[in-house]
Amino acid sequence: MRLTALCLALGAVLAPGPAARALDPGTPPSGGSREVGADLLRIGRPEAADRPGEVLPLYRNMPASGVFATTWNGIAYVPFQAHALEPLDRDFSGDGDRQRSQVYIRSTTTAPGDVAEYPLFVDMLATPSRVEPWSLRKAYAAGTLAKANGNVYRAARGGTSAAKGGGPSGDGKAITDGSVVWEYRCADQCDAKIAAGFTATSMPGSGNVWAMTTNTVLRPGAPTNFVVGYESDLTNYSENCPIDGRHFCVNLWLYGNTLKTSTAHLVLSTGAPAGIYANYFGMWIQAAQGGNVAKDADIADDASGAIGLGFGQTAGRGARHATATIRDLTTSRTGLELSGAYGHAAIDLQGADVAVDGHGIVLKAGQDICFEGGNRCLFYDAAAHRLRYKVNGEVKFAIDDNGNLILKGAVLQNGAP
Template sequence: MIRSFRAAVAGLLLAVAGAGMPASAQTYTLPEIGFQNSGPCPQLAVKERGSKTNVPLGCLDIASKRWKLAPAEVRQEGANAPTQIPPIFSGANDPIQVGQGKAGLENFTFAGASWGLRYFGGPDFGNQNSVSSQRAIRCTTAADWRQYEACDSIDFYSRTGYIAPWAASTAYTVGEIRYNGDYVYRVTTAGTSAASGGPNAEGGNIVDGSVRWTREGTKFSDAKVAWSLGAVAYAGSGDVWGMNPNLILGPGFKSKAYAMEIDIGNDSGFNATVGGPIPGPEGIWLGGAFTNTSLGGFTVGGFAKAGNPMFVYGYWCKNALTAKDACYMDWSDSTSGFATATFANKTFDFQASATSQAGFAANGPKATAGFLSETAGPIGFLARGANTFAAFSDTGTSPQSVWIQGSHSTAAILDQSTTASAMKTQGNYSYSAINTQGGSGAGSAFALTMANNQKLCFVGQDACFSFDQAAGKLYFATGGVNRFSVDINGNIRAAGTITQNVTP
């Protein structure tokens, strides 16, 4: 039985070795082959005649009943091997480079879909040149809605490498590993850590209370990555993309489509909080500290066709339970938390059209203002909705509810509405409802000015003052009848009796 197996394997090796060149060009001898008779994955090996060492070809996994290839690739070799493309599986009808013939495996069917690794040019993006790929995977789905199909799937399970953070006033023993900031430290002298701070230096014998630490490396050395992709561009390179997911919707497509989806599930037992036990996870982390500044951490753009906008929204935060505190949070120390550029067809820099509690909320101790408008436009703040309570409401405890500064050519406050009252005051004022005095006296020459024959009334329209510019008289009327007047020359007329030297 063993002899038959060895003969079969030897014949297979001779057939594989002689497949690339004519049989007359080389001479072959029967190799010495060994096969393990025990272990979870018995090895098949060939003894190299010069060094007399066994070269493993693979092993048979007893549990899964599968063959494990060693080495883990099949490479086409020949006279032009240094210039050949990397090892690749190719379909029978796919052209490789000229003179290399066919290599690898045929396309195959798995889970109802057609699969195969091959070289191909890629789709034609509009009128641009077709994309040329050095190595690519092309998959075609075949199953219906009842079967999930993925062209390439990676499952990664990480169970090792956790480093606990440094803790204050804690007893540590020799050999314990902790991280503080961006670095990892190992205890070289046992003791109790300090009340604050922790190790933060290079080298060894780092003092921390009675503990002594040695820096071992960076905190990021414990990183576990399911899939890593890197690209480095040097001088002379064209435009470079580190990753380029292309999703093209063909004519007639009617389902949902996402260029990329990132799903994060947190079953750790801790809710993610800033500074909490679980600071992450985060959907997308944009990082990198190098010599020069990059333009934008997140950019939405591209090439629109026929003048059609590419997206309805440049950034869309969706679903009711997506974000707890804010859809967008700025935690940077940049000059502006939110800035917009100018385009001729832009209607709003900021628009709040939802039925939320507040269209704009400013919290925190602002150094200048909760809302600051420094525009040169006609209006700094405009409220024109159907407000059920007030267009502007101040319920705070600041020294001034509305503070107006500047050189206004027309008016500090201009009311052109058709409401019942231009201004209505109902508060409990400690001094006055309207105060026109500045810090050193009167703020202007006139505290109050009114139009010709406009009335200043008390208790509705029953008792009013008015000034007739043509007659040059100031009138006091009750019930619509003039009771008293004084002209610009000081002449006084009264409808009733004038009594002197008595209490009014």
């Protein structure tokens, strides 16, 4: 493989910025590195093959710590460079948001508006390599891979799998399954092809750690008609992914593989000063281009926490909502449907601190409170100034604003109510 191709795979065609300046040929920076022309970096060149023990200049001159930058003319290595997430004269936080990098890419777009430009673009085509689930009474040739019990196994000796059971399990090297002998290879997540991966390992005393961070900066005068800090697209041309224990297609998956409790899986926060709102919405579930976002629920909670959906839960940070904590302006058959199994109450207002002139539940005239599926209801008739009770649509009694009781039936004494 030519190293020039390797350069392109790493996003090579980038003009270096001030922090990653190109070096004059033959002028080594500190550490003894020097720029190596692309025409010299051919891994398969004859002179390298004649001397198999030779380390090419690319690797021999690479410093242990440094910035890797590429140009059209070749590869340059320079020592660690300090730079700012924003130029220091534009650092609104006032803390000198300084950074340093081992890999630092800076580019300035040059193409017109009919071209999308990427300082770094990774494109991967995943070729067929899927591991099929283990099956009963199936003939497996030696070397065949199969998934079973959350792992991937390789047939060390071919044969026919067992007539019952769930297949091989554990991490052994000689697992008998019918006449097949399996060896453990890896957990089933290894059956994956990943275009880009980031791992940040926090060691004792390491300080704040991010595995990945993005920063989209809008300078004064920058257009705001469409700006997105991070976009993740899941384009499904294959098949539907139902919730059936077999399919799994998720645009963004936040998974906590942990032995200890973390603060949250998702935090929406802001550093905006007091009086400034960072967003119109904290979270926006939008049906773009007329499509439907979700089929069964916009938000589904299967986590079984102490509270399914809580507001003002963080100690000392109780939110204040000027209009409503929950506001539903949609067109739905039912605004709030409660169909769970409740040990105490479906709705409990005992802990609500309502103002003296406030109300637990407020209805407008004509709106009912009903029982037995809507056959027996109480409602206020504003025209007649009466609170009415109806059964199957027929009013049975009413109380007017003066306290007068009007009954369709008789008044009974000493009877069972």
